[in-house]
């Protein structure tokens with residue numbers, strides 16, 4: 001029983017990281033209608049920035065994460081401007097291939113700058129652990145922080161898109177760029193803002209990922225979590241904020257449970273099998289809206 | 296109503312050419328709209344009516360020719376800056392935001408205006424379109440076709456345009472709703488809104504308009520006071536089915 005609870009909390013914590021990444025994936029998809037496969041690599045860049053600022057500049061973790069957010073936000077905006085914006089009218093396959101190219105570019109650039117030897121990440125947020133059930137159940141502060149960050153981000157984004165003028169404009173752009181433009185909404189700026197938000201979230205996810213489950217930081221660190229988070233976004237319903245949240249959590253829990261009770265080697269296969277089964281019954285994902293083709 | 300207008304036009308389109316890649320869709324058309332007029336642009340499917348409106352609205356760029364609003368050249372002004380210059384297009388097919396509520400759709404219409412002014416305009420729209428008031432919190436996609444058209448028109452009016460362009464507002468509506476939409480257009484005109492109206496329903500359009508232009512495959516073939524075109528033999532044959 002205690003073991004199950006421990007797995008569950010680990011699953012939720014890992015799932016929270018996936019959810020934060022998935023939110024970025026999903027927002028960018030919803031607005032730019034493209035899969036930004038470089039999203040995972042922005043996580044990696046964020047993690048390296050946190051590492052460098054903490055280790056080389058001996059700054060406190062809080063400032064390190066802040067620096068990572070700033071760098072990743074600018075990086076996200078720059079990538080959109082330089083790589084994706086010129087292809088706004090092109091076939092989606094061209095954009096997809098470009099995104100894969102950007103992904104490799106970031107990985108190779110990281111290899112050049114930081115080398116391929118792992119940087120051993122020390123936790124950003126260790127303030128002691130929470131002990132429960134007479135000390136049998138230990139919950140790390142990182143896990144709690146990750147879960148809290150995820151919930152805050154989810155609520156924040158929901159409020160932003162439903163209450164603020166900019167957030168509503170974002171929804172308008174995601175539905176119909178031409179109509180949004182006729183309203184006076186600057187579509188290019190809205191897309192930039194979306195990339196900025198998604199990339200800032202990726203920076204936070206990078207810090208959390210390396211603090212909780214992935215302390216050995218290498219240039220390919222972002223790939224697998226990126227793909228899993230993409231899966232989570234599809235699982236929950238791509239383009240939907242609560243969908244990314246639930247998809248991420250479920251994916252994390254399924255992965256940890258599969259590792260614990262079935263097989264470590266097969267855990268990823270099981271995760272994807274669940275995804276396929278869900279999509280067979282709900283092609284738009286758990287919370288996705290079925291696409292209504294306009295006539 | 297249809298006396299010769301003097302002074303400078305509110306909108307002046309001069310000899311524009313618009314291309315879609317290699318397709319030459321608009322082949323040098325010129326038209327004017329004066330303050331407080333309803334001008335209609337009629338023509339068969341594919342004549343280039345929507346292309347003309349989209350070009351005026353800044354969604355498309357003319358390769359040649361000029362568009363002037365109030366004497367100012369607005370070639371190359373992006374569509375998103377057009378609203379704050381007083382131009383509003385209610386596009387073909389309504390294009391309301393399906394996932395947003397009626398109220399949010401209207402708020403988007405007023406995107407370029409200061410937040411403090413929006414509440415007043417919302418009230419104004421709800422007064423003009425009481426159906427929308429009842430459905431304020433309803434999601435746009437769940438409205439009926441007629442309600443969606445009213446929402447699209449109200450949304451376009453939320454920017455308080457000097458010139459309102461309507462692209463086939465009666466498309467796909469039952470006759471009774473068509474009557475209603477044209478009633479609203481007349482009311483808007485009476486309250487001083489200047490309108491450029493594109494329509495398939497030439498009969499109704501010519502009845503509400505002051506002046507009309509007839510388009511055929513990218514060029515304007517006829518123009519004049521609406522009531523004259525309404526009784527013109529060629530127009531009757533081609534567009535009024537008599």
Ligand SMILES: Nc1ncnc2c1ncn2[C@@H]1O[C@H](COP(=O)(O)OP(=O)(O)OP(=O)(O)O)[C@@H](O)[C@H]1O
Nearest residue numbers: 315318320338339340341342343344345346347495
């Ligand atoms: N996006 C596009 N790409 C290529 N050609 C286009 C495009 N849009 C319109 N056209 C072509 O330009 C011409 C004019 O089209 P437009 O939509 O302006 O006609 P319309 O008069 O509005 O017709 P309708 O009454 O059917 O709405 C047509 O021949 C059409 O095929």
Ligand SMILES: [Mg+2]
Nearest residue numbers: 344345346387
């Ligand atoms: Mg048309």
